[in-house]
Every structure is written in C-alpha cells, then in structure tokens.
Amino acid sequence: MKNFVFALFGFFITALSFGQITKEPVKTEIQEVEVDTAFTDTIQLEEVFINRGNFEYIDKKDFQLLQNRVYRVYPYAKVASERLTFLNKNLEKLKTNKEKKKYFKLVENYMENEFTSQLKKLSRKQGQILVKLIHRQTGFTTFDLIKDYKSGWKAFWSQNTARVFNINLKTQYQPFQVNEDFLIEVILDRAFSMGRLVEQKPAFDIDMDALMEHWEKGKK
Template sequence: MNFKGLFFLCIVILLGFSLKAQENVEPVFPKMGKNDTIRVASTNDNGIMIPWMQLNDVSIFAARIWKSPAEQAAYNRLRYNVLKVMPYALFAKRRYEQLEQDLIVNTEKRKQKELVKACDKEIKEMFNREIKELTIAQGQILTKLIDREVGRTTYDIVKQTKGGFAAFSYQIIARVVGHNLKSTYDANQDRDIESIIRTSGFYQ
C-alpha cells in the first residue's frame, strides 16, 4: 500500500470513530418553560436539538397604483365577475372529486353510468337555476376557473363523463355564444384573477 492509500485509510478510520462517537452523544434539548406545552418537530444540529414548526404561507400584496380611472374600473368589473363565478368553480371541483371517488369505489359499468347521470343532472339543475344568467365575460372566467380548480378543462370533463361527441357538440354551442370549453388557466397570464382569488378569502 502506497503512502496515499494509507493516508486515505487513516482518514476513513478516524471518520468512523468520529461518527460512532457522535451517535453515542446524548442530544441536548432546550430548556422548557412553564408554558411550553405545544409539541413541535426538532432537528439534531451536532447534538443540539433545535425546535421548529411549519408556518402557513403568507401572501403580501402591495397597494396597486392605477394608470387611469378606466383601468381601475376594468379591474373592479373583473373582481365582481370573479367573485360571482368562483363559488360555481369550487362546486364543480367538489362535485367532480366526489364523482371520481364514487367511480373508483363502484366498478360496475351500470352503476358508473348512474353516477355520471346523477352528476350531470345535478350540474344541469344548477345551470338552469343560476349559471344560465351569467354574462359572456363571467362564463369565460368560469371556464378558466374550472380548469384552475379541477385541473382539467370543461371540455375534458365533458369528454370523460359524456363522451367525445357530446364534448364536441357542447363546444360548438359554447363557441356560438362566445365561450370556449377548452380555455385553460395560467396564473401568470391571469395574474389579476389570481390576485383577486388570493385576497378574497376563498381558501382561509
């Protein structure tokens, strides 16, 4: 064995002893006060236990400066429309998640068709009762928000539950009245919508 090999062997042996010695060292915990009753996680930093806890994300938004009254008015209209349709997007998310769970539990084709039909009926009833009164702008925002919440476009949802022909037919009708069921959501491109959602308390 040459000198270099012997040198590295000595280092490995010393490191092994060092690591073994560290394993036998009792960790040092911080002293607890009389009011310290909350259990938290801790990290061993060279034998010293450092307590820590994960905090919720905090979004900080600066006061917006408007270039003109018209720009502020446009933002106010957008805010009104987002707040108007966001509950429908959240409903679609919850209903679609429930449908997916039901389809996983019930593997029988006949039962799955019944579940899809019930979901479709429930959504149609809501459409006839409330959503049909939305403006074109509100409908366009809703299709984006469904993609944001569900992770799939309205077109994809219809295609999965009703089939490709139904999705194609619905898309033709939607395009006639100024909608696009294939609209997707981009948090950067739709940053005003994202800001409105995050500052409106929907996820508190």
C-alpha cells in the first residue's frame, strides 16, 4: 500500500492526457466547491509589471498569456494536493488493504465525476503548466504518482500518450533553472499577495528573494 493515495493523480492527469485537449480557450467556466476566484470568475487581465530588476524577462503580452494560464490551472493543483492530504489521513485509519482499496475507489469515482470534463477542456500549454504545478504542490512528478499506484506499465503508457500532446509527465517544477518556471513563481507570488489566488504552501521551500536575486544576476 506504499503511496497508495497517489492513485488520485493517476486519474487526474490520465484524464487530461487521454481526453481531447483543445486549443487555448478564450473563456471557460469552472464550478468547484472550493471557494477560489480562479474557479468562479472570468479572468480580467491587468497591466503586469515585474518591478524588481531593470531588465525584461518576457514580452508583456506573453507574460499576460502565461498569467492567464497559471490562474486557470493553479486551483486544480491546489485542490488535488488538499485531496491527497485528506485521503492520506483517512487511509491511515483503515486497517486492511481491502478496506483501503474500497475507500479509494469511492473517492476516485467522485474525483472522476468532478474533474474529468473540466480537465479535457484544458489546452496543451495549460496541461504542461498543470504538470509543473502538481510537482510544486506535491513534490512528486505526475509520472511517479501514476507509477506508484497504477504500475510502471501504466505510467509508461500514460507518458507516451501525453507526449503525443506535447506533455511530459516527468516534468519537474524548477524555478531556479527554468525561466518559465521562474515567471510562474513571480505570477503566483503576486497573485497571492493581491488575493487573486488562495495560497497553498509548496511541497518544497522557495525563497522568493533568493530566486529574484538568482535571475537578476543571470541577466547581468
């Protein structure tokens, strides 16, 4: 039963990989019991400035597009991480593997009914960002989460299918190494401080001051 709870993500991303991934949607409507503005509001993009460092990281329009995508998918990664914690606590109370499998199946069916149709509406790029944010919030790649619960073969098959849509389930979130990940972290930090997104601590520490200094030095 090691890492049994990670089966949640086997479904969560498999639905994204195997579903029909659409072109970037202009507007979408998502309903979720978790209160989060990114799930209930139409996103109104505002003027965006990175006010630390005298250099340009990305074209403003591209930055706004990335911001829109992050706003769209971050709540999924947040909710999924919360469900993992909840599931883990409940599974620890169950005594036998049979009880745990039965309980998990019930939760998996609920998650499928709740999220499958919404995940299928994500664009390829949104799917790529979701995979990164799942790693940010859980500390595990989506590939490893599927492998831990389903099987190595299921993870392999899921990875091959996802790659058809240009999604790599092994992708890690690396804001100190990957410029896009750094920009995502800037967007998240700003959204949290403005109350635009509900903050959930990542699975690993991210020092924003050190991150900004790292990229500022790299641009000199």
